[in-house]
Amino acid sequence: MPPVSASSPSSPSPLSRDAVVRALRAAGCVFAEDEARLILAAARTPDELAAMVDRRVTGLPLELVLGWAEFRGLRITVEPGVFVPRRRTEFLVEQALAHAPDAAVVVDLCCGTGAVGAALAAAVGRVELHAADIDPAAVRCARRNVTAFGGQVHEGDLFEALPDSLRGRVGILAANVPYVPTGEVPLLPAEARDHEPHVALDGGPDGLDVLRRVAAEAPRWLAPGGCLVVETSERQAPKALDAFTRSGLSARLAVSEELYAHVVTGLSQASSRAPSTPV
Structure with a gap:
């Protein structure tokens, strides 16, 4: 699918939850709503949000997109590789x-x-x-x-x-x-x-x-x-x-x-x- 950008005409707002959910769901993310919530909470700017969604829809694990994974109530730092x-x-x-x-x-x-x-x-x-x-x-x-x-x-x-x-x-x-x-x-x-x-x-x-x-x-x-x-x-x-x-x-x-x-x-x-x- 095409990358999600801050200026995408399909998104009424670069921070639109619905737009992020649609992009993740189209990429095959089973828990698109939950993933969208986490990505939206982590993104500090519209450009960062667009980049994070792009990385996720191209197959990067969610934990690497976020930089952390939850494990027994702890936020565990996760790095590439x-x-x-x-x-x-x-x-x-x-x-x-x-x-x-x-x-x-x-x-x-x-x-x-x-x-x-x-x-x-x-x-x-x-x-x-x-x-x-x-x-x-x-x-x-x-x-x-x-x-x-x-x-x-x-x-x-x-x-x-x-x-x-x-x-x-x-x-x-x-x-x-x-x-x-x-x-x-x-x-x-x-x-x-x-x-x-x-x-x-x-x-x-x-x-x-x-x-x-x-x-x-x-x-x-x-x-x-x-x-x-x-x-x-x-x-x-x-x-x-x-x-x-x-x-x-x-x-x-x-x-x-x-x-x-x-x-x-x-x-x-x-x-x-x-x-x-x-x-």
Whole structure:
């Protein structure tokens, strides 16, 4: 469709809500009314509004148009080339808090924007927070989101990025690992496929390569009573549970039908206990 401009004759006003809704709806945005409200609230000038609508109708994810995503009530900064936090991942945070609500040390592995770590720190309160990612762009973005919680962000491949002083001390190890099978990455929606780094999406031939690596190493980093929480898919859940069990963790699966989210939690055999809140 043609770009929306401040001087477009089809728009009675450059700030017309109806004009923005029409443009978004024509571009296939399912929640055009909600998106229009957010874009109108963010735009400071008519020209900025026109540019934001143009970027959205050409396929840029809404979160990149706005520069932020809402996650568990927090406004998380999102930058180009960084994985956008999904609402379903809020369920991972809920599961971590159910198992270790008083964690003293939290690690957000494969952190992307750092949304999971920030949300956990906001919920727990005073906590030693660390986040890590292999992607320099994600590390830069995460620093903008976790600094307010006193968090530190490290660059590197999984546990290699973390300080050795964390071994045996981590109360919550949250790892939102990539879990899309390599062959299915080209089938993802364009918003993910074209605008997010493949390293944050591609989980190897069956989607579980990174999950297996995290599960194998996690017991050396968890504190007594600590937990590892990882998001996966319904199809992959049985193999994910097996990977946790093989690493010596007591594994359990939690499912949110509302969010279509599947989270595997692993506890050390010596410290397994029921979650403190119902799931």
